Amino acid sequence: MTTIRLEPMTEGRYARYRARAEADYADSIAASGLLPPPEARDKARRDYARLLPDGLRTEGHRLWTAYAGDDEVGVLWLHLERRSDGLHAFGYDFEVRADLRRRGHGRAMVRRSSSAGRSG
Template sequence: MATLRLEPMTAEQYLRYRRRAEASYAQHIAESGALPAPEAEQKAQEDYARLLPDGLATPGHHLWTAHDGDDEVGMLWLHVEQKSDGPHAFCYDVEVRPGLRRRGHGRAMFQAVEQRCREWGVVSIGLSVFGFNLPARRLYEQLGFEATAIQMRKRL
C-alpha cells in the first residue's frame, strides 16, 4: 500500500457520500434492532440534517476522502469541538470501499487522522459502532479505543 493521504472531500464527493451514507445508516439502525425501518430512515435523515446543516461548510466538521496513491479508497468524517480540558474529536463515519476492505486502509485512515488530531492538540477521539459490526469493533480495539458505554437489547 502506498502512503495513504486524507484530502478534503469535494462537493461532488460529498453529494455521493451523503446519499449513500443516509441509506446505509438507516439500514444499520434497523439491523441493530433499535428502530423499525421507516423510523430508522427518518432518524437517519434528521441526524444528517442536524449534524451537517451546511454540508461541507458546517463548522468543526471535517470530511475527507482517503487516497492510496491515485486510488480513492474511502472516507472519514470527524467533528472537533472545544471542551473545558481542550479539543475533543468524534469520528461520525469511516468507510473503506467494498472490495478494498481488510487490506489496512481503515487502520491507515485512523493513523492519519490521529496524527492530524495530535497536531491540533486534540485530547481524545471518540466513535460509535453498532454491536453487530464485529470486524470494526476488533479494529477499533486494536487501535486502542475503549468502550465507554454499552447499550444492550434482548429480542423477544
C-alpha cells in the same frame, strides 16, 4: 507501510456519500427493529440534517476522502472540538472500501487524520 492522502470531500463526493450513508443508517435502524423502514428513513434524514446542517461547511466537522495514490480507498468523518484539556475528536464515520480492507489502509487513515485534524 501504506501511504494515505486525505483530501477534503468535494461537494459531488459529499452528495453521493450522504445519500448512501443516510440509506445505510436507515437500514440499520430498521434492521434493529427500532423503527419500521419509512420512519427509519425519516429519522436518518433528520439526524443527518441536525449533525451536518451546513453540509461540508458545518463548523467543527471534517469529512475527508482517503486516497492511496489515485485510488479512492475510503472516507472519514470527524467532529473536532477544542476543550480546556485539548482537542477532542469523535468519529462519526470511518470506512475503507470493502475490497481493500485488511491491508493497512484504515491504520494509515487514522495516523493521517491526526495531523489533518490539527491543520484543518
